[in-house]
Amino acid sequence: MSKPAIAIDMGGTRIKIGIVKDNVILVSASIDADSGNGLRNRLPDIEKIVKDLMNGQKLTPEDIAGLGIASPGIIDTNEKKILSIDKKFGDAPEIDMEEWCQQAFGLSFCIENDARAALLGEWKYGKAKxxxxxxxxxxxxxxxxxxxxxxxxxxxxxxxxxxxxxxxxxxxxxxxxxxxxxxxxxxxxxxxxxxxxxxxxxxxxxxxxxxxxxxxxxxxxxxxxxxxxxxxxxxxxxxxxxxxxxxxxxxxxxxxxxxxxxxxxxxxxxxxxxxxxxxxxxxxxxxxxxxxxxAEFPASAALYGMAYLVNSVG
Amino acid sequence: MSKPAIAIDMGGTRIKIGIVKDNVILVSASIDADSGNGLRNRLPDIEKIVKDLMNGQKLTPEDIAGLGIASPGIIDTNEKKILSIDKKFGDAPEIDMEEWCQQAFGLSFCIENDARAALLGEWKYGKAKxxxxxxxxxxxxxxxxxxxxxxxxxxxxxxxxxxxxxxxxxxxxxxxxxxxxxxxxxxxxxxxxxxxxxxxxxxxxxxxxxxxxxxxxxxxxxxxxxxxxxxxxxxxxxxxxxxxxxxxxxxxxxxxxxxxxxxxxxxxxxxxxxxxxxxxxxxxxxxxxxxxxxAEFPASAALYGMAYLVNSVG
Incomplete structure (x- = not known):
């Protein structure tokens, strides 16, 4: 049985954040990416939104399988690091995202390229099923x-x-x-x-x-x-x-x-x-x-994909 | 232990035929491909050369693991058929090569794309090892x-x-x-x-x-x-x-x-x-x-690759 997961789709213009179970978004929010100013500046806002969403759903970390981020760029899924990314979020390779996730939420963490995450969503639940x-x-x-x-x-x-x-x-x-x-x-x-x-x-x-x-x-x-x-x-x-x-x-x-x-x-x-x-x-x-x-889920396939990954890894 | 194999590299200008054990060519010969006139016309000559090479080495079908052909084009390795091939050997998709091999030599047969066969040779024995x-x-x-x-x-x-x-x-x-x-x-x-x-x-x-x-x-x-x-x-x-x-x-x-x-x-x-x-x-x-x-074996990697395949399949 899969548990709800925190899924984040880090787009160049908007960051989408959802609590996702399989291919259902229980609740979601999005903020301006403001990617030119880097990812580090965005983390406190992301943290606040995630916590607000969890509180709104009356979910504690124990109810959640983990947190997964779909990011542009080349992602080392084993080391959970962004290896290379276009100008957007230029500071991302220096940030220890797993540590951030652990400290902010006490949740297990995974990260994947955003197109791979979207394909996973379409493959598990959508047109490529x-x-x-x-x-x-x-x-x-x-x-x-x-x-x-x-x-x-x-x-x-x-x-x-x-x-x-x-x-x-x-x-x-x-x-x-x-x-x-x-x-x-x-x-x-x-x-x-x-x-x-x-x-x-x-x-x-x-x-x-x-x-x-x-x-x-x-x-x-x-x-x-x-x-x-x-x-x-x-x-x-x-x-x-x-x-x-x-x-x-x-x-x-x-x-x-x-x-x-x-x-x-x-x-x-x-x-x-x-x-x-x-x-x-x-x-x-x-x-x-x-x-x-x-695509069957043009706006949410990457979120579904990350929720799937969080449950497979965790 | 691998046994010697008959390996054939069906080039557009020359057809190379060898008896190959691992990455050693025990004996080999080559003939003009004459590919414009189709493959069927070439089969009797190929059969004769293979038998001459086997006789010269005093090898019977029992000593041989099988026969493998490296061919240009798109090859169905399961059905052992040439699916699509450029103008060269235009009649090849209609020929039942496995049946020919069985009737001519009583040997098991396999076929693979020539570039894949060459990579197999370089991967098992050469630069890509x-x-x-x-x-x-x-x-x-x-x-x-x-x-x-x-x-x-x-x-x-x-x-x-x-x-x-x-x-x-x-x-x-x-x-x-x-x-x-x-x-x-x-x-x-x-x-x-x-x-x-x-x-x-x-x-x-x-x-x-x-x-x-x-x-x-x-x-x-x-x-x-x-x-x-x-x-x-x-x-x-x-x-x-x-x-x-x-x-x-x-x-x-x-x-x-x-x-x-x-x-x-x-x-x-x-x-x-x-x-x-x-x-x-x-x-x-x-x-x-x-x-x-x-490449380490520019002239013979595909023959080594086919010998390897014949032994893995057989």
Whole structure:
């Protein structure tokens, strides 16, 4: 029997905190990530919210299986450390999170990459249920991924396996990425890169995009739908880049199903059919078709995944 | 105790046949692949050579563990069938190889993708020995790959995992590949694509390349070394493409070591340092450096791998 767990999803813009049992969120709250100022400054607020949520549910630490954090970056799940993380939460690798968790709550602790946590949630309770080979791709501020192969969540020797889909090179003559690589998927199409992609369009000052801020994909898809030429170009190039990422993930991990999630999926009615068609036309899968599905829990899969992990580890 | 095995490496230009015990070739022969005329036409010659080699060694079927074939393409190792293969040996998927092997020799049969077989050879006896996480990349007529993760040879649900490194998209706006995909590694840099890459150079008719046939990488590296401008351009672009493939393989499979092999590695003194430097500069490996090594058995790793497989299966 699984017990409720404290599950925290450390996004770049919002931190979601929930008390979760299996795939049910008993109660939750969220705060601004304020990630530019580091994680350490956020810990007292997180602690207060967790305690408030527990009190509100009349739960003591004895009722709770443990606390699990889904974090961006490369996570050593054995040592329970953040090894490497983009600019967001830059101080995180220096913080002993397990010690913090022990001192604040007396709870056991685990931490996992956020895309892996989301795949775990979708695999145990959502769209990837009953598949032993599944890949998740998340389109948002960055591009994330994770893979389950032959019934095992792929982590790899140094914890980087499965999660670097956004840093597959899809344009080897392309621009330098935040990660130091060149022509990554993220550099070609992601929300963090979008404003500079838009600016590069020579016709930029003539388009509606020039007059709106911030530029995000919701806007791009909207303007493209209205026939704005620059927005259509950017939309089409981004779709091509995401389809290339999907095909590379399929070629790398040989899944039965690819689950798509992330903030950009608000435009899923456009994205899913495009990627499905590109994969059908271009991926080398002589055995048949990879299923391409939108996530069942776009907002909460990572929380469910962490609650599952907390119960499996503890 | 392993017994000698019949190991066959079905290359696109030559078919190598050996009687192999562990990593020792007791005796071997090779014939022209003549792959354009299909595999069925080649089977009587292969049968004759195998029997001659066995007779020469005074070996009967009872002395032999079985027969194993390393083949290009996607191989169903359970059903022992070639599922999909490039134009080479186009009739192979229709042939019941296990039945042929049984009728010709009364021997047990196994078949595996050639890059996986080569990685098995390097993993059990060569450069990847003692590593539980290793990737092989083979540069030649095509670009092949294979991966060992956490001590297991990666095959995947549909037998495509690990082996499609040459069909990772590294130029998503690039040209169509033989496989139906776009901008694959092979389309950017491989021996089969090299003549058309060379022809595309606008300055082509002015360079020495124009006056030589066939155009292969040995020639490109030689002319580039002599300062031929077009050859230098092609060499540098090809190196970039192979480095991008190496980085994608490292990002996908998280290995400790990357083993490079294949016909183009005759120019290894140039290729290895370049790829090593690119991987050090651009791969996201916060844990340290991936070892980049030339294969220990560039000509025979696949034969050793098949001998190993024959003994493990049989």
């Amino acid at each position: 009953n598949y032993d080979n599944a890949v998740l791709m998340t389109l948002g501020t960055g591009v994330g991924s994770a893979a389950v192969m032959e019934g095992h969540l792929l982590r790899g020797k140094h914890f980087t396996a499965g999660i670097l889909g956004g840093h597959f090179i899809i344009n080897y003559k392309g621009e330098t990425c935040n990660c130091g690589n060149k022509g990554c998927v993220e550099t070609e199409a992601s929300t963090w890169k979008l404003p500079s992609i838009a600016k590069e369009y020579s016709s930029f000052s003539d388009t509606k995009i020039a007059h709106v801020s911030p530029i995000d994909y919701e806007l791009i898809f909207k303007l493209a739908g209205e026939g704005d030429f620059a927005a259509m170009e950017i939309r089409d190039q981004s779709l091509q880049a995401w389809a290339a990422c999907a095909i590379n993930l399929i070629h790398a991990y040989d899944p039965e199903i690819l689950v798509l999630t992330g903030g950009i999926m608000a435009s899923s009615s456009y994205i899913i059919p495009y990627i499905r068609q590109q994969v059908e036309n271009h991926a080398w899968t002589p055995w048949g078709k990879v299923k391409i599905e939108e | 003692n590593y539980d996480n290793a990737v092989l990349m083979t540069l030649g007529t095509g670009v092949g790959s294979a991966a060992v993760m956490e001590g297991h040879l990666l095959r995947g649900k549909h037998f495509t995992a690990g082996i499609l490194g040459g069909h990772f998209i590294i130029n998503y706006k690039g040209e169509t590949c033989n496989c139906g995909n776009k901008g694959c590694v092979e389309t950017e840099a491989s021996t089969w694509k090299l003549p058309s890459i060379a022809k595309e150079y606008s300055s082509f008719s002015d360079t020495k390349i124009a006056h030589v046939s066939p155009i292969d990488y040995e020639l490109i590296f030689k002319l580039a070394g002599e300062g031929d401008f077009a050859a230098m351009e092609i060499r540098d672009q090809s190196l970039q493409a192979w480095a991008a493939c190496a980085i994608n393989l490292i990002h996908a499979y998280d290995p400790e070591i990357l083993v490079l092999t294949g016909g183009i590695m005759a120019s290894s003194s140039y290729i290895i340092p370049y790829i090593r430097q690119q991987v050090e500069n651009h791969a996201w490996t916060p844990w340290g450096k991936v070892k980049i090594e030339e």
